[in-house]
Amino acid sequence: MPYAVDRRRFVGYVIGGATLVAAADLVLADPPPANAEIPTLPQPAELYDLNDMLTDAARPTANLITVTINEDGTASFELPRAEVGQGITTSTAMLIAEELDLPVDRVRVTLAPARPELLFNQLTGGSNTTISTYTPIRVAAAVARVTLLDAAAIVLGDTVAGLVAKGGVITARNGSSVTYGELAVKAAGSAGSRAVEVELKTEAEFSVIGTPTNRIDALAAVTGQKDYTTDVAVPDALPTMVCRAPTLNGTPVSVRNQAQVEAMPGVTHVAQVSTGVAVRAATFGQCIDAVRALDVAWKAGPVAGESDATILRKVRSAQLPMPKLPDTPLAQTVSGDFTFWFRSNSAMDTNSAIADVRPDGATIWSGLKSPIVAQQQIALKLGMSPDKVKVNVVTAGGSFGRRLFFDAALEAAEISQKMGAPVKLMWHRADDARVGRTHPLGTCRVQATVSGTNVLAFNQSLTCVETDFRHGLGEIITAAAADLPGGVGNLGFAETIFALTQEVPYDFGAVTQTLVETDDRFNTGSMRNIYSPDVRVASELVVDKLAAKMRMDPYQFRRKFQRNERLLTVLDTVAQAGEWGRSMPTGTAQGIAIHKEYKGVSACLVEIDTRPATTGRQIRDAVTGPRVTRVTFAIDVGLAINPRGLEAQMQGGINDGIALALTSSLHLRDGHFLEASWDNYFYTRQWNTPPDVRVIVVPSEEKVPGGAGEAGVAATFAAVACAYARATGTMPTQFPINHDQLSFEPKSFVPPVPESPTNGLDLIS
Amino acid sequence: MPEQTFIVNGERVTVDVEDDVRLLWVLRDLLGITGPKYGCGINVCKACTSHINGKAFNPCAVPVGSIGSEDEVTTIEGLPGEVTEQQRGANGLHPMQEAWLERDVVQCGYCQPGQIMAAVALVNRVKAEGRQVTSADLDTIRNICRCGTYTRIREAITDGASRM
Numbered sequence: 001m002p003y004a005v006d007r008r009r010f011v012g013y014v015i016g017g018a019t020l021v022a023a024a025d026l027v028l029a030d031p032p033p034a035n036a037e038i039p040t041l042p043q044p045a046e047l048y049d050l051n052d053m054l055t056d057a058a059r060p061t062a063n064l065i066t067v068t069i070n071e072d073g074t075a076s077f078e079l080p081r082a083e084v085g086q087g088i089t090t091s092t093a094m095l096i097a098e099e100l101d102l103p104v105d106r107v108r109v110t111l112a113p114a115r116p117e118l119l120f121n122q123l124t125g126g127s128n129t130t131i132s133t134y135t136p137i138r139v140a141a142a143v144a145r146v147t148l149l150d151a152a153a154i155v156l157g158d159t160v161a162g163l164v165a166k167g168g169v170i171t172a173r174n175g176s177s178v179t180y181g182e183l184a185v186k187a188a189g190s191a192g193s194r195a196v197e198v199e200l201k202t203e204a205e206f207s208v209i210g211t212p213t214n215r216i217d218a219l220a221a222v223t224g225q226k227d228y229t230t231d232v233a234v235p236d237a238l239p240t241m242v243c244r245a246p247t248l249n250g251t252p253v254s255v256r257n258q259a260q261v262e263a264m265p266g267v268t269h270v271a272q273v274s275t276g277v278a279v280r281a282a283t284f285g286q287c288i289d290a291v292r293a294l295d296v297a298w299k300a301g302p303v304a305g306e307s308d309a310t311i312l313r314k315v316r317s318a319q320l321p322m323p324k325l326p327d328t329p330l331a332q333t334v335s336g337d338f339t340f341w342f343r344s345n346s347a348m349d350t351n352s353a354i355a356d357v358r359p360d361g362a363t364i365w366s367g368l369k370s371p372i373v374a375q376q377q378i379a380l381k382l383g384m385s386p387d388k389v390k391v392n393v394v395t396a397g398g399s400f401g402r403r404l405f406f407d408a409a410l411e412a413a414e415i416s417q418k419m420g421a422p423v424k425l426m427w428h429r430a431d432d433a434r435v436g437r438t439h440p441l442g443t444c445r446v447q448a449t450v451s452g453t454n455v456l457a458f459n460q461s462l463t464c465v466e467t468d469f470r471h472g473l474g475e476i477i478t479a480a481a482a483d484l485p486g487g488v489g490n491l492g493f494a495e496t497i498f499a500l501t502q503e504v505p506y507d508f509g510a511v512t513q514t515l516v517e518t519d520d521r522f523n524t525g526s527m528r529n530i531y532s533p534d535v536r537v538a539s540e541l542v543v544d545k546l547a548a549k550m551r552m553d554p555y556q557f558r559r560k561f562q563r564n565e566r567l568l569t570v571l572d573t574v575a576q577a578g579e580w581g582r583s584m585p586t587g588t589a590q591g592i593a594i595h596k597e598y599k600g601v602s603a604c605l606v607e608i609d610t611r612p613a614t615t616g617r618q619i620r621d622a623v624t625g626p627r628v629t630r631v632t633f634a635i636d637v638g639l640a641i642n643p644r645g646l647e648a649q650m651q652g653g654i655n656d657g658i659a660l661a662l663t664s665s666l667h668l669r670d671g672h673f674l675e676a677s678w679d680n681y682f683y684t685r686q687w688n689t690p691p692d693v694r695v696i697v698v699p700s701e702e703k704v705p706g707g708a709g710e711a712g713v714a715a716t717f718a719a720v721a722c723a724y725a726r727a728t729g730t731m732p733t734q735f736p737i738n739h740d741q742l743s744f745e746p747k748s749f750v751p752p753v754p755e756s757p758t759n760g761l762d763l764i765s
Numbered sequence: 766m767p768e769q770t771f772i773v774n775g776e777r778v779t780v781d782v783e784d785d786v787r788l789l790w791v792l793r794d795l796l797g798i799t800g801p802k803y804g805c806g807i808n809v810c811k812a813c814t815s816h817i818n819g820k821a822f823n824p825c826a827v828p829v830g831s832i833g834s835e836d837e838v839t840t841i842e843g844l845p846g847e848v849t850e851q852q853r854g855a856n857g858l859h860p861m862q863e864a865w866l867e868r869d870v871v872q873c874g875y876c877q878p879g880q881i882m883a884a885v886a887l888v889n890r891v892k893a894e895g896r897q898v899t900s901a902d903l904d905t906i907r908n909i910c911r912c913g914t915y916t917r918i919r920e921a922i923t924d925g926a927s928r929m
Contacts, residue, residue, distance in 0.1 A: 085873025085912050214869040221874030222862045224800020224841035228875060231799040239794055265783050283782070283790035288806065348804050348812060348875040348911045397802070397875025398911050429805040621809075644869055648917070652872060655913025678810045678909045687904040689915035756787050757808050760826030764817060765886055 008200045010135070012143035013064065015193040019184035020069040020151075022144035023193070024136045026080065026121050065133075067096055067140040069148065073168050073181030075102055075141070078112035081133070082124040082369045083217075084347075084399035086709040087645035090215045091130055092137060094641055098208040099141035099201060101165040102180065104216065114371035114391035116475070123474030124369035125404055125526065127598040127707025130641060134705050135200075142198035151187035152178050203639070203703060212644035217395070229352040229394045230426050232365050237354045237422035238268060240415060241287035242276040243294040244435055246749035247671035249523070250301035252277050257295040264290050269419040278415040280423055285756060288428065292751040302521040304671040308341060308739075311441055311465065311519065311668060318518035319463045325449045331456060334549055335447045336542040339734040340464075340534045341665040342673070343439040344681055345527040349397025350432040355412035356422035361388040366409040367396025369474075374406035376476040378413045389413075400656075401526040402437050404471045428753040430676035438666055438673075439527035440465035440517075444538035448508065453550055455561065458508035462498070462535055463516040468524045469493040491517055497526075502535055505596045506543070506561040528653070529710040532597055533660055533717045534735075540593040540718035541731055554722065555580050555592050567594055570603040570634040570698055577696060578605035578632030587611035588629075591723025595715040598707030600637040604654070604715035606630065606690075608723040619687055621679040623663045623743050626727070628720055630692040635711060638702035646708050650695040653712015655684040660713070661720035663688065665739045674746040676754065682736075682743065770834045773798065774843025784830025789813050791829045792840065800841035800878045804909070811908035814879035814886075815840045819847070821886030841878035844885065854928070861885045864925035872912035880908045880918055888926040898926045 012024040068076045075096055083089045093107040100107075115122055121132075149160045149170060156163070158172035171177040203209075220226040245251060252272050255261075261279065262270050266286035271278045279290040303311075325333060353366035362382055368374050371391045379386040396403050412425035427436070442464025449457040469490055472479030482493045498515040513535070547557035555575050562568050571594055574580070580590060587610050594603045607630040617624040631654050640646050663682035666673045675681040717735075725731040734740075747754045766781040769791065780795050789806075792798040792815075801824060804812030808826035815824055816839040817832075824838070832838070839847060844859045854863030861884050871877050883906055891898050903919050910918065 085875075087872070214866065215871055217874065218866055218869060218871045219856065221871040221877050222841075222865045222881060223858065224798075224878045226874050227799070228802075230793075230803065233797065239790075266786075283786055283794040284803065284806075285786045285790035285794075346911075348802070348810070348873065348909070350803070396873065398873040400911070426803065429807075429810070648869065648872055648914070651916045652913035655915060677805055677807060683909060683911060684913060684915070685909060686906045686915055686919075689913075689919075691900050691919070693916045754807050756806055757826040758785075758828050758831075760788075760808060760823050761817070761831060763808065763826070764820040764822040765890065 008202065009197060010139045010200065011195050011197050012139045013193040013195055014143060014147050014189040015066065016189045017068065018188060019071060020144055020147055020187040021066050021189065022140050022147060023064040023066045024139035024143065026065045026118065026133070026136050065136060065140055067144045069144055069180055069184040069187065071181050071184045073179050074106045074108055075100055075144065076108040076110070079109050080112040080115055080118055080122045081129045082367060082393055082396060082399070082403060083111060084367060084396040084403060086649060087215060087642065088129045089217060090213060090645055091641040092133070093216050094208050094213055095134065095137045096141040098206060099138045100145050102168045104208060104213060106168055109216065111393040111395065113393060114375040116372050116375065116386060118372065119475050120473045122372050127709045127711065130705045131599060131707055138200050139198060142200055143196045146196055146198050147187045148180055148183050151183045155183070155186065209641055210643065213642050214644065226395065228349050228397045229354060229366055230424060232354060232394060234354050234356060234365065234422060234424065237356060237424040238280050238282060239284040239287050240278055240280040240423040240425045241284065241291050241428060242278050242411065242431065243291040243296060244276040244431055244752045245298040245301060246752065247301040247304045248435065248673065250298045253297040253299050255294060255296050261290050261293050264293060269421060271415060271418045273411070273414050273418055275411055280419060280421065284426060288753055288756055291753055292755065301671060306668060306671055308668045312339060314519055315441060315443055315463050315465065318516055319443065319445070320461065320514065320516055322445060322447050322461055323459045323512045325447060325457050325459065328449070328451055328456060331449045331451045333447055334450055334542060334545050336538055336545065337445045337733065338443065338538045338541070340442050340444065341734065341736070341739045342441045342668060343527060343660065343664055344433055344436065344666050344675065345400040345402045345439060345525065346432045346436050347396070347398030347400055347402055350429060351408035351427040351436060352425060353409040353412035354422070354424045355409070355416035357382060357413055357416035362413060363390045363392070364409050364413060365392045365394050366406065367399070367403050368393050368406050368409060369399060369403045370406065370471040372475045373471055373479045374409050377406070378410055381410060382413055382417055400528045405437060405525055430747065430753045433675045433677070433681055434673045435523060437523050437525035440467050440522065440524045442534060444534050446538050446542040448542055448546055450546060450549055455508040455546060457510040458504055460504065460513045460535065460539060461516070462531060463518070465522055466490060466517045466520045466524060467494055467526060467530065469497065490520070498531055501597060502531060503596055504539060505564060505567055505594060507563050508561065528656055529713040532595065532714040533657070536593065536595055536714040536718045537721045537735065541721055541725060544722050544725065553581070558592065558594060564596065564601065566601045566636045567596060570594070570601050570636055573634040573696055573698055574603045574605040574632045577694065580605060587727060589723050589727035591719040591721065591726060593715045593718030593722055597714070598711050600635060600706035600711055602633065602635040602711055602715045604719040605632045606716070606719045606723050608720065608727050610724065610727040617687070621744065622685065622687060623682040623738060624687060625662055625738055626724060627688060628658050628690045631690045631716065632694050633712065633716065634696040634698050636698040636700045637708055637711065638700050638704055638706035640697050641705055643697045646697055647695045649708045650712040651693060653710065654693060654716045655689055656713045657716025658688060658720055659684045660717045661724065661735060661737065663736050663738060665736050667742060672749055676747040680744045767830065769829045769832065771832045772835070772837045774839060775846050782829060785828045788824035788827045788829050788832060792824060798840050798842060802875055802878060804876065811883060812876045812879040814882040814908060816882060816886065819889070821883050841882060844882065859885065860928035861925035864921045864928060868917045868921040868924060870914050870917040870921050872914050876908060876910045880910065883908050884922045884925060888922065888929055898923060
């Protein structure tokens with residue numbers, strides 16, 4: 001069994017190989033320290049949060065990750081996680097470089113295919129990657145270093161104590177030296193494995209960890225060499241697309257013109273599958289033409305006839321009464337009731353997958369955050385045993401929660417089996433927006449009781465369309481548990497995630513937060529930061545109301561009711577750096593908010609401009625509206641492995657928060673979502689993004705890393721909402737604020753994808 | 766099938782494909798030039814932005830048959846070729862790509878080839894007008910980035926413009 005000798009000394013392994021292969025148990029971690037002090041009335045997430053659950057879930061498994069030293073002097077590592085833009089291949093290379101004393105650019109990090117033996121431990125989610133892999137990756141690298149030093153001592157005729165390792169070269173006292181590459185074979189283990197005890201570097205010895213470092217995949221990205229799923233060349237895997245039903249999740253009944261479409265230029269196959277009618281052709285352009293030409297009889301989907309308004313009514317009718325507030329004389333109630341519309345977590349790289357299904361086995365390539373359960377579910381679909389299905393994880397062009405699911409991989413496998421040919425499936429943007437995963441519509445109600453200058457109680461109740469967690473913890477056992485009939489399994493999962501992530505980070509007396517989920521007919525999923533953005537917006541808007549009730553400045557109010565030193569620090573940091581309270585013209589205002597999650601804390605101060613000259617800007621096919629002009633964001637993430645990557649994640653989260661507050665939502669009408677393009681779904685664009693953004697990575701007392709990928713969203717969303725309320729004098733009650741205004745002409749539903757334009761040469765610039 | 770002939774990244778190519786297939790698919794699916802990305806197929810997201818005769822355009826919206834045999838198409842792969850060897854930076858790349866690397870702009874990277882190609886065309890246009898890139902110019906860029914890398918894109922364009 002893996003174990004930690006103490007906080008810095010661990011046991012890893014050298015395992016047999018052609019060159020040196022050093023290993024550590026992926027679930028290796030020191031036990032969380034017992035809480036010395038139990039805070040007053042702690043909420044579950046304060047004592048044991050989602051990241052503790054994700055880390056603990058893997059403890060019973062014993063599974064190895066390996067760092068290999070190659071003869072060219074590089075080190076290579078297969079990361080059992082998905083790189084989707086969050087920068088974990090870079091931070092992982094940094095961890096290895098640190099312990100190995102090797103330059104970062106000599107560390108090759110690739111993504112591991114599905115490894116079923118890893119059970120719960122190949123899920124990329126909950127901003128947990130660095131938290132859970134920080135120690136095991138360093139142990140494996142440290143084992144490699146110790147083993148290289150042992151081999152070098154023999155080669156150089158010195159003792160290990162006399163050697164210095166630097167930059168991939170080991171030098172003896174007499175000046176002779178040997179490279180890692182030259183030692184790679186000599187240091188290789190014989191058959192079997194042997195245990196090696198290592199001592200990790202102390203924080204004081206770090207020279208890579210904590211140093212701002214550029215991404216290891218940047219050169220490939222800026223030269224067009226970085227490959228995403230649709231760029232991967234698999235022999236005979238021709239472009240494939242699916243013609244989908246006019247109502248959400250409608251299903252095909254029959255194809256009326258199959259022979260005609262099969263005869264179209266480039267088309268090789270037309271096949272009816274469970275989700276629609278698939279076409280395979282020489283080019284995606286010809287797939288689009290074929291999809292548009294298909295004449296299909298459809299069975300309406302489960303939300304046929306429904307709209308935003310009818311779904312909201314159902315959610316409202318599922319709301320439970322708010323918990324009773326303390327019955328105190330002179331107490332006053334402050335409340336809020338907010339609606340959050342459906343939002344899309346569609347990434348730039350649409351759902352895509354390559355599938356080569358043969359009678360005796362299948363190979364899949366896709367951007368997958370839960371590849372083990374994908375492998376298991378694809379095997380079920382194909383009627384094969386899981387070991388016959390090889391699932392490769394490809395770098396993805398964004399996720400935002402989308403790639404926790406494997407919709408395209410499952411669909412591609414079915415299509416390839418049906419056609420008897422390899423396929424490169426790509427969802428059209430219209431499919432990705434309309435049929436892809438959404439952040440559920442919901443309401444969030446808040447009631448607080450105030451007596452004088454105290455808050456006696458704070459109740460918050462989120463009621464929403466179900467969030468699909470049927471990917472489980474990345475393997476089929478928990479996925480099946482989440483798929484129990486009647487939504488019971490998924491609801492239990494949802495309640496667990498909610499309880500393990502949500503907090504009201506203030507001293508507000510009796511705090512209650514509840515979740516009710518209803519309606520499982522939509523394609524939903526965990527959109528970046530799951531429940532927190534909506535919960536925090538509702539909470540912080542009511543906090544501003546409470547401050548107003550007590551005639552207190554919003555910043556000073558937040559200070560007064562704050563119990564967490566780290567939160568106080570980030571709050572003070574943004575207030576000072578962002579010049580809280582500075583004089584601003586009418587129609588502009590500041591807003592401030594805080595958030596605590598993923599072992600870190602953050603604060604955001606924004607300035608917004610709601611004056612007519614700004615909101616009235618005319619840009620073709622765009623939503624302009626109020627503009628966030630300045631953002632000051634501070635985060636204490638714990639130990640920041642790569643401050644430059646962390647800053648990038650916060651900058652991205654800031655743009656997400658702005659979109660959620662001001663512009664981006666899906667509109668459900670007559671059983672389908674209207675949005676089919678990036679000029680329909682108004683994610684933040686250059687004309688919306690703040691010209692002035694400052695992210696401050698606050699030095700942390702914490703010795704271990706927290707999560708970064710989702711940490712920027714909630715505080716920003718809340719700060720923008722608070723700023724908008726102060727600038728306009730009206731607290732918004734729905735998000736995004738512009739949802740009632742449909743700002744585009746919807747594209748057709750039959751055919752389901754728009755025609756490819758021909759006027760590109762008239763628009764050169 | 767008709768033969769389509771044009772110049773891409775400095776090389777003359779000939780492809781057998783129908784006139785109405787949009788250039789993006791000819792580049793990606795038939796020629797294996799995958800730098801220009803698909804993000805919408807209707808000239809909205811701008812992920813496929815490339816250059817034709819030095820100006821920005823979107824091959825998803827151009828039938829290959831409308832490209833002339835002397836038209837020069839440049840994708841991200843050929844961008845360094847738009848400047849002289851002396852103008853290229855430490856990595857042998859176009860100054861805008863070098864600025865992108867220095868600012869560590871990329872997150873997932875999917876939209877970035879299109880962002881860089883659009884940025885180069887914007888700077889060329891503004892320079893031809895004899896002026897500097899302004900914040901208002903940056904606001905006109907339609908290329909979408911779902912990772913929200915806009916802050917660093919703005920910094921990199923300003924930096925790249927000063928190197929061009």
